[in-house]
Amino acid sequence: MQKLGDLNSIVNVLSSLEPQYIIILPHVRTDPDALGCSAGLANLLMQLSHKVEIIVDEEPDQKLKYIYEDSPLNVFSKEFLKKMEKPDLIIYLDHHSEKRLNQRIEIPHLYPQTQIMIIDHHLIEAEEKEKFYNQKEFKNRKIDVWIDKNRSSVSEMIGEIFLSMNLHGEKQIIFDRATSISLLAGIYGDTGGLRYSNTTSRSYFVCSKLMRDDISIDKISDPIFANKNLNQIRMISKIFENAELNSQGNLIWYGVTQEFLDENNGNQDDLEGVCSQLREIENIDLAILFREIDANDIRINLRSNENFDCAELARFFGGGGHIRASGMTIKNQGTLKEVMQLVIHKASELMANKQSH
Numbered sequence: 001m002q003k004l005g006d007l008n009s010i011v012n013v014l015s016s017l018e019p020q021y022i023i024i025l026p027h028v029r030t031d032p033d034a035l036g037c038s039a040g041l042a043n044l045l046m047q048l049s050h051k052v053e054i055i056v057d058e059e060p061d062q063k064l065k066y067i068y069e070d071s072p073l074n075v076f077s078k079e080f081l082k083k084m085e086k087p088d089l090i091i092y093l094d095h096h097s098e099k100r101l102n103q104r105i106e107i108p109h110l111y112p113q114t115q116i117m118i119i120d121h122h123l124i125e126a127e128e129k130e131k132f133y134n135q136k137e138f139k140n141r142k143i144d145v146w147i148d149k150n151r152s153s154v155s156e157m158i159g160e161i162f163l164s165m166n167l168h169g170e171k172q173i174i175f176d177r178a179t180s181i182s183l184l185a186g187i188y189g190d191t192g193g194l195r196y197s198n199t200t201s202r203s204y205f206v207c208s209k210l211m212r213d214d215i216s217i218d219k220i221s222d223p224i225f226a227n228k229n230l231n232q233i234r235m236i237s238k239i240f241e242n243a244e245l246n247s248q249g250n251l252i253w254y255g256v257t258q259e260f261l262d263e264n265n266g267n268q269d270d271l272e273g274v275c276s277q278l279r280e281i282e283n284i285d286l287a288i289l290f291r292e293i294d295a296n297d298i299r300i301n302l303r304s305n306e307n308f309d310c311a312e313l314a315r316f317f318g319g320g321g322h323i324r325a326s327g328m329t330i331k332n333q334g335t336l337k338e339v340m341q342l343v344i345h346k347a348s349e350l351m352a353n354k355q356s357h
């Protein structure tokens with residue numbers, strides 16, 4: 001499904017809310033977009049006199065602190081849950097399912113009647129609209145949704161909400177410097193610095209409204225794309241050295257074991273962006289990075305070009321995402337080696353099907 005709900009309905013709901021307590025739940029393992037859109041929306045809601053808290057699942061990557069440093073961001077814990085008041089509204093950002101809340105799933109379960117709003121740009125797995133709204137997790141609640149896979153990022157969507165509220169609202173909402181930085185970082189993160197095919201004229205339009213003379217764009221892009229430490233680059237070079245290719249030379253993959261990370265003093269954060277880099281190699285249609293989280297828990301990143309729909313491959317294994325960037329987690333289905341075989345086999349089959357059509 002391409003789209004569910006729209007900008008106007010979300011703007012109408014947001015502009016008619018009485019001041020209330022709102023919590024924002026971005027997806028687990030936050031990236032620049034998840035952090036940027038959360039910080040941006042929190043700022044907008046605070047300008048409308050709401051009390052807002054962003055609750056993340058785990059401490060975000062410290063390199064990305066500049067995206068949310070002025071925001072009411074909390075890391076989830078049992079203690080936090082105990083002290084938490086009943087929210088009037090729960091907002092899911094950059095995802096559309098309680099599956100991506102991880103431990104924070106307790107929050108909507110603790111408040112089964114609280115209204116939910118969802119703003120997202122990931123493909124919807126359910127085929128029909130009805131199916132989506134009738135899910136158990138949304139039962140007995142009012143739910144407002146805007147999901148559009150043609151938006152580059154949720155940060156872009158939040159930018160649009162700001163602009164639209166200013167056109168129609170009575171109260172002037174401003175992009176302050178911190179908000180501009182948050183949203184630009186989110187758009188940059190999901191578009192690879194306005195380089196990926198999801199970049200549209202709308203992305204450039206929103207960026208043009210966000211950019212200011214007191215922002216230096218390298219301060220936004222370097223922490224996302226550069227600023228890698230030498231140790232990390234040395235480890236990545238080993239991944240490139242040992243990555244495997246299929247016989248046609250259009251599929252590349254590598255499996256990162258825990259042992260490999262330990263030997264190289266690396267961690268999972270160091271692997272962010274590596275799959276995209278593998279995809280940038282000439283002739284590669286699909287890049288797959290397997291990561292052994294533990295013996296029975298394998299996380300998989302997928303990146304492709306216009307010749308392959310990697311969301312289809314991800315959905316086959318219970319994951320999801322975008323046509324050119326998706327992922328999945330495979331638990332209790334075998335060792336890293338076995339999972340690699342399974343996924344490479346399915347990927348090759350889908351690639352062969354595509355060629356024969």
Ligand SMILES: [Mn+2]
Pocket residue numbers: 033034094121152153154190
């Ligand atoms: Mn996103």
